Amino acid sequence: MRIVLGVGGGIAAYKVASLLRLFTEAGHDVTVIPTEASTRFVGTATWEALSGNPVSNSVFDDVHQVNHVRLGHEADLIVIAPATADLLAKAATGQAGDLLTNTLLMARGPVLFAPAMHTEMWQHPATQANVETLRSRGSAVLEPASGRLTGADSGPGRLPEPDAIFDAAMALVDGQADFQLPLAGRIVTISAGGTREPLDPVRFLGNRSSGKQGVALAVAARNAGATVRLLAAHMDVPPPSGVEVVPVETALQLREAALAAAADSDVVIMSAAVADFRPAAVSDTKIKKRDDRDDPVITLVRNPDILHELVERRNSAAPGGRQQLIVGFAAETGDSDGDVLAHARAKLQRKGCDLLVVNHVGTDKVFGQDTNSVVILARSGSEPQEASGTKTEVSAAVISRIGHELNSVSPRA
Structure with missing residues (x-):
């Protein structure tokens, strides 16, 4: 596929080198067109070395090839990153002052803008009007990520990560993109993997969790526009x-x-496999096996119920209405007291979370596997939702449901 990669004049231009690498490693032919301002951040030599193609930002270079017409006509995809406020304005008003803006006017294929700028610039009515204009003409405009900006400021305006831009670009070409990102501007905390409770310096009580589902959730949330914080226990x-x-x-x-991460999170997803018990005492030295001694007895004590505590803190902080969405995971097996869903519904009642994602686990199910099958239960009592397939596909379904839940209630103040 022939891709034109336009680079705007923002400090985030350095991240675009990683995006270019993703495109070329996937086998695409990439022509980079930097704006003159962007070359103050990353020079043309870098783009030529990484793309393997000559780089220019002038309509007067290689005039015999009529590049200002040819490049837009021939491109299967045009990606602009970082799309600065200035570049968005020029694109929206149809200016043609350099090779990049000329190429945008000649584009016949899909165009993707990945904005990056200071928060006030992104939120300014002029910028928002330009974004709406571009979208109304068929261009795709990603929502910027939230986080640390230039200097000490923080907020929406960060360039989305190269992986997220790459995924969005490929989805756009495949006709599967939805750029009304459901978690744009949201902060999402996700726990993943399995906890380990020490017995002595070399032994621990653990579980079979690989962390694959939690990592897939983090990717899906990131690609949905969220700022993601991953609480990573042991992961494979x-x-x-x-x-x-x-x-x-x-x-x-x-x-x-x-508890610390939840303080500023819009969504908390507790997908980690958390030990219910821990040893009451941890030996400072390795517990020895000796023929002249009785078998050791290990006394266990309960670990705190993190999910329930998160719900209680959320409810006490916002007694007038839900301000945060909390999602639990339940790895269940059936027994003589009930099947998997019966145990899961009882857990949902006890925990009080908004959604509970239920797995039927076993020695050859879920843990460590690349596929999963879940049922999503809601405290509201709505119909259970089933999702199955790869853990990436299951994560997409869970994040989509979270986006629906968030958009059905009033946003955070």
């Missing part, structure tokens, strides 16, 4: 790029991290 897979990672090991450490 690396965390995704573009998310904040907070490492934890034990249930008590996860509780501390979750």
Whole structure:
């Protein structure tokens, strides 16, 4: 596929080198067109080296090839990143002062803008009007991410991570993109993996969780426009790029991290497999196995119910109405007292969370696998929702449901 990658004059231009690498490694032919201002941040030599193609921002270079017409005509996709306030304004008003804006006017394929600028610039009515104009003409405009900006300021205006822009671009070409990002501007905290409770310096009580589902949720939330914070217990897979990672090991450490992270979160998803019990005492030295001694007895004590505590704190902080969506996960097995859904419904009542994602687990189910099958239960009593497939597909269904729940109530103040 032939891609034109336009680079705007913002400090986030350095991130676009990683996006270019993603495109080229996927086998696409990329022509980079930087604005003159952007070359103050990243030089043309970098773009030529990474793309393997000559780079220019002038309509007077290679005039015999009529580049200001040819590039837009031939492109299967045009991606603009970072799309600064200035560049959005020029595109919306049809200006043609350089090679990039000329190419945009000649575009016949899909066009994707990935904005990046200061919060006040993004929220200014002029910028929002330009975005609406571009969208009304068929261009796709991503919502910027929220987080640390230039200097000490923080807020919406960060360039989405290169992985997220790449995924959005591929979805746009495939005709599967929905750029009304359901979690745009939201802060989402997700716990993932399995906690480990130490017995002695070398042994611990743990579980089979691989962290794959939690990582897939983090990717789906990131791609839905959220700023994602991942509370990572033991995981067999690396965390995704573009998310904040907070490492934890034990249930008590996860509780501390979750309570702190929830303070500014719009959504909390507790997908980690948290140990229900921990040893009452932890030996400072390795517990020895000796023939002349009785078998050791390990006394267990209950770990705190993190999910229930998050709900109680949320409710006490916002007694007049829900200000935060809390999602629990339940790994259940049936027994003589009831089937999986019966146990899950009882857990939903006890925990008081808004949504509960239910897995039927076993030695060869869910843990460590690449596929999953879940039922999403809602405290509101709505019909259970089933989702199955790869953990990526299940995560997309869960994040979509969360977006629906958020948009059905008043937003956070």
